[in-house]
Amino acid sequence: MTTEPPSPRDRRHRSSPRHEAIDKELITRLLADTCEIHGAKDDAQAHHIRALAELAPAGRPPSDWARVMLDRRRKAVVTCDACHDRIHEARTAR
Numbered sequence: 896m897t898t899e900p901p902s903p904r905d906r907r908h909r910s911s912p913r914h915e916a917i918d919k920e921l922i923t924r925l926l927a928d929t930c931e932i933h934g935a936k937d938d939a940q941a942h943h944i945r946a947l948a949e950l951a952p953a954g955r956p957p958s959d960w961a962r963v964m965l966d967r968r969r970k971a972v973v974t975c976d977a978c979h980d981r982i983h984e985a986r987t988a989r
C-alpha cells in the first residue's frame with residue numbers, strides 16, 4: 896500500500912463562500928442540461944464573462960443571450976453548443 900504525499904497542485908485556489916454559492920447554483924443549472932437562451936436540451940455548457948458591463952456596450956442593444964445574463968444579473972449562462980459558438984462568434988466579431 897502506497898501513500899502518496901499530497902502534491903501542492905492538488906490544492907484548489909481558495910474561493911470565497913459567495914463564490915462557492917454561485918458555483919453550486921451554476922452546477923445545478925448545468926445539471927438541468929437546458930440551454931438558458933433558447934431552451935434546447937442539448938449539451939449544456941457554461942459561458943462566463945468577467946463583468947456584466949461587457950454585455951451592454953454603449954449604443955448597442957444587447958443580444959438575446961446578453962439579455963438573459965443581464966436580466967438574471969449573472970456572469971454565467973448555461974448554453975447549448977450552438978449558442979455557445981454564437982456567443983464566441985459575436986465576441987470576436989467586434
Ligand SMILES: [Zn+2]
Pocket residue numbers: 930931932933934935974975976977978979
Ligand atoms: Zn441554445
